[in-house]
Amino acid sequence: MLLAWAVPTTNRTLLVAYKPDTDPTNPTNLVSVRVRANHNFLPGMKLRVQHVEGTYYNLVGPLPRWRGRW
Secondary structure, three states: OEEEEEOOOOOOOEEEEEOOOOOOOOHHHEEEEEOOOOOOOOOOOEEOEEEEEOOEEEEOOOOOOEOOEO
C-alpha cells in the first residue's frame, strides 16, 4: 500500500508515491508507480501496488473511474 504524492503532467503513465510511514519530502523515499493513465489520480490517494524491482511498482486492480474516487 502506497500513497500518491505527485501526478506528472508530462508522463501520463507514471505516478510518484511514497510509503505511509515515511517522509514524502525526502526524495529517497519516493517511488515510481506505472499506470495505464494517471489523469484520475490525486495526491493522497491510497494505491495497491506490486513491487517490480528497485523503486518501481505496478498498480494492482482497476484505475479510478472518476477523478479522486475509487
